[in-house]
Amino acid sequence: MTRRTNPKLSDVARTAGVSLATASRALADPELVKAATRERVREVAAMLGYVPHGAARALATRRSRTIGAVFPPVDNPIFAAATQALAHDLAAAGYTLLLATHEYDPAGELGATRALIERGVDGLELVGMDHDPALFELLSRSGVPYELMWSLDPSGHHPCVGIAHRFASIRITQHLLDLGHREFAVIAGFTAHNDRARERLVGVREALAGRGIELRAERVFETKFSAPHGRRAFIELLGRAPGFTALVCGNDVLALGALTECVRRGIAVPQAISIAGFDDIDMAAEVTPALTTVRVPGAEIGRVAAARMLARLAGDEVPRQEEVPAELVIRQSTGRPPA
Amino acid sequence: MTRRTNPKLSDVARTAGVSLATASRALADPELVKAATRERVREVAAMLGYVPHGAARALATRRSRTIGAVFPPVDNPIFAAATQALAHDLAAAGYTLLLATHEYDPAGELGATRALIERGVDGLELVGMDHDPALFELLSRSGVPYELMWSLDPSGHHPCVGIAHRFASIRITQHLLDLGHREFAVIAGFTAHNDRARERLVGVREALAGRGIELRAERVFETKFSAPHGRRAFIELLGRAPGFTALVCGNDVLALGALTECVRRGIAVPQAISIAGFDDIDMAAEVTPALTTVRVPGAEIGRVAAARMLARLAGDEVPRQEEVPAELVIRQSTGRPPA
DNA sequence: TTGTACGCGTTATCAT
DNA sequence: ATGATAACGCGTACAA
Numbered sequence: 001m002t003r004r005t006n007p008k009l010s011d012v013a014r015t016a017g018v019s020l021a022t023a024s025r026a027l028a029d030p031e032l033v034k035a036a037t038r039e040r041v042r043e044v045a046a047m048l049g050y051v052p053h054g055a056a057r058a059l060a061t062r063r064s065r066t067i068g069a070v071f072p073p074v075d076n077p078i079f080a081a082a083t084q085a086l087a088h089d090l091a092a093a094g095y096t097l098l099l100a101t102h103e104y105d106p107a108g109e110l111g112a113t114r115a116l117i118e119r120g121v122d123g124l125e126l127v128g129m130d131h132d133p134a135l136f137e138l139l140s141r142s143g144v145p146y147e148l149m150w151s152l153d154p155s156g157h158h159p160c161v162g163i164a165h166r167f168a169s170i171r172i173t174q175h176l177l178d179l180g181h182r183e184f185a186v187i188a189g190f191t192a193h194n195d196r197a198r199e200r201l202v203g204v205r206e207a208l209a210g211r212g213i214e215l216r217a218e219r220v221f222e223t224k225f226s227a228p229h230g231r232r233a234f235i236e237l238l239g240r241a242p243g244f245t246a247l248v249c250g251n252d253v254l255a256l257g258a259l260t261e262c263v264r265r266g267i268a269v270p271q272a273i274s275i276a277g278f279d280d281i282d283m284a285a286e287v288t289p290a291l292t293t294v295r296v297p298g299a300e301i302g303r304v305a306a307a308r309m310l311a312r313l314a315g316d317e318v319p320r321q322e323e324v325p326a327e328l329v330i331r332q333s334t335g336r337p338p339a
Numbered sequence: 340m341t342r343r344t345n346p347k348l349s350d351v352a353r354t355a356g357v358s359l360a361t362a363s364r365a366l367a368d369p370e371l372v373k374a375a376t377r378e379r380v381r382e383v384a385a386m387l388g389y390v391p392h393g394a395a396r397a398l399a400t401r402r403s404r405t406i407g408a409v410f411p412p413v414d415n416p417i418f419a420a421a422t423q424a425l426a427h428d429l430a431a432a433g434y435t436l437l438l439a440t441h442e443y444d445p446a447g448e449l450g451a452t453r454a455l456i457e458r459g460v461d462g463l464e465l466v467g468m469d470h471d472p473a474l475f476e477l478l479s480r481s482g483v484p485y486e487l488m489w490s491l492d493p494s495g496h497h498p499c500v501g502i503a504h505r506f507a508s509i510r511i512t513q514h515l516l517d518l519g520h521r522e523f524a525v526i527a528g529f530t531a532h533n534d535r536a537r538e539r540l541v542g543v544r545e546a547l548a549g550r551g552i553e554l555r556a557e558r559v560f561e562t563k564f565s566a567p568h569g570r571r572a573f574i575e576l577l578g579r580a581p582g583f584t585a586l587v588c589g590n591d592v593l594a595l596g597a598l599t600e601c602v603r604r605g606i607a608v609p610q611a612i613s614i615a616g617f618d619d620i621d622m623a624a625e626v627t628p629a630l631t632t633v634r635v636p637g638a639e640i641g642r643v644a645a646a647r648m649l650a651r652l653a654g655d656e657v658p659r660q661e662e663v664p665a666e667l668v669i670r671q672s673t674g675r676p677p678a
Numbered sequence: 679t680t681g682t683a684c685g686c687g688t689t690a691t692c693a694t
Numbered sequence: 695a696t697g698a699t700a701a702c703g704c705g706t707a708c709a710a
Contacts (some may be wrong), residue, residue, distance in 0.1 A: 056687030395703030
């Protein structure tokens with residue numbers, strides 16, 4: 001019934017009555033072999049249930065047809081769309097995605113990356129700019145093509161595809177300022193080891209500073225990217241520094257948490273408090289029309305990253321940096337501050 | 340600066356002044372080699388930035404330290420928690436996750452699985468019971484240890500870890516029946532090629548049939564698992580067969596969509612319509628207390644799957660089927676039908 | 679404790 | 695168009 005050992009190419013070759021080389025070519029370079037023998041080899045392979053041995057192939061060709069990706073926790077849905085796009089588009093080109101994650105810690109990320117390089121990935125996708133120097137050293141020593149997703153590199157040193165978080169954040173904040181808001185609060189993601197969260201927060205500060213407004217320290221709360229944490233952060237802000245009319249959230253999951261608490265307390269959104277932020281997972285639009293967001297196109301980032309990587313592996317030249325459009329979505333009832 | 344070719348073990352050996360075998364052992368079986376030489380080899384390896392060549396190792400050891408997982412689209416957040424748990428727990432044991440996805444189509448799944456097997460995965464995680472027979476044949480021919488996540492196998496034939504969807508669905512429906520509901524509608528996921536969606540729907544039917552109630556065909560709508568689709572489904576149901584007081588949703592994302600439309604229309608939940616369903620991504624609890632759900636523990640499924648796979652690879656015996664607890668969450672304001 | 683030598687399954691180079 | 699054979703880089707008998 002179940003044969004204990006898998007057929008190898010030499011089995012196929014022998015059964016088909018050809019040499020190893022011919023069998024290999026018949027399956028890999030069909031045009032190099034006479035139609036008749038090609039078909040015979042193929043039939044035998046199918047009949048025997050032959051499955052190529054990837055490790056052997058990788059050893060011989062020095063390519064694994066595997067791309068590695070190192071993400072922060074992927075149960076953070078922010079990255080799910082990109083992961084899906086990567087896996088899908090790479091698969092369409094015959095590549096498979098080797099996925100590793102870490103808990104927003106540089107050491108974990110370094111280890112994960114090393115594991116992927118040991119697996120012989122042909123390319124590597126990373127998230128953001130904040131990395132252990134040892135990671136970059138590892139990358140350059142190994143010579144694996146890599147790129148950084150989600151952010152753009154101010155130094156222009158690393159290949160990357162992403163959005164300009166700070167600029168987007170400035171635009172959001174200016175929009176709120178234009179509506180007349182002067183009292184701001186921010187629920188941000190943890191900014192340590194996370195340039196996206198940091199840049200988004202800095203953007204708020206810069207926009208406010210541009211109008212001579214300072215963001216008070218008690219009006220800023222950093223927390224984990226989850227709705228419950230967003231809600232707790234909002235409660236904390238309301239407790240220790242109430243009076244803000246505009247709340248900028250690091251992303252829509254945090255906004256959802258804040259919004260939930262607004263509903264529970266009967267706080268009118270956006271009449272009493274206007275909530276704005278980044279829409280990382282297209283949730284805000286579904287939950288409420290009361291938000292102003294920059295939509296971060298995770299799927300698009302993944303698609304572009306895949307396309308760029310495939311192009312590089314094919315020997316094409318690709319631009320060092322690629323910005324994907326991040327649309328500012330201003331919904332109708334976007335809220336002025338109470339008079 | 341950047342050395343173009345990576346150091347191999349023979350480079351390490353030569354530089355350290357030992358043989359290839361000793362170098363290999365110094366890094367892999369440290370206790371088999373004298374402390375002094377072991378350290379010397381290690382230092383040289385670190386200095387040279389030596390990274391083992393996975394393909395060569397896999398070829399020699401016949402193990403890739405890689406586990407494959409084939410998921411429906413992972414931007415469906417239902418599977419994000421499991422993916423994260425798998426990647427994390429496997430990494431802790433020195434394994435890496437090779438991820439492939441498909442668009443809920445048997446052919447795509449088969450191709451993805453084949454790709455993973457070709458990559459030489461040491462084990463394979465799949466989702467659900469619905470698979471192309473050719474997939475099972477491929478699995479048994481290849482001899483790769485596999486297991487099916489999310490569901491339990493009625494035939495007891497396949498190793499699996501999951502929940503009893505039908506039974507959970509019956510419990511939810513009975514709860515609504517006990518509250519006095521008699522007019523039911525269902526928003527289900529597509530049941531083709533998806534035993535989870537099918538079993539959940541069947542559970543509603545069975546529970547109703549047990550009380551002599553039939554679920555009208557116009558009161559059932561199958562759609563994609565997304566909030567916008569859930570909302571559209573709800574609108575459709577309201578249009579073509581209004582009058583239901585209980586709505587069972589295939590999962591919380593669909594419920595969220597329906598709920599959004601309730602809010603827009605001013606339909607009181609749960610006074611006018613009680614919404615219940617499955618909580619695949621722990622969203623319902625955050626959005627509203629008006630839902631009754633069975634919480635599907637995706638992360639736990641992933642953790643158990645990882646543990647079982649690791650145990651099998653270590654040669655341990657594991658139970659053929661493993662059910663993870665799926666808690667019925669009855670929230671306070673769970674809703675009686677309007678008098 | 680260490681070294682030698684072979685094998686893992688494929689691709690690729692050279693002949694034929 | 696096909697065949698023989700040498701890599702690919704590492705693990706592991708087996709020998710010393």
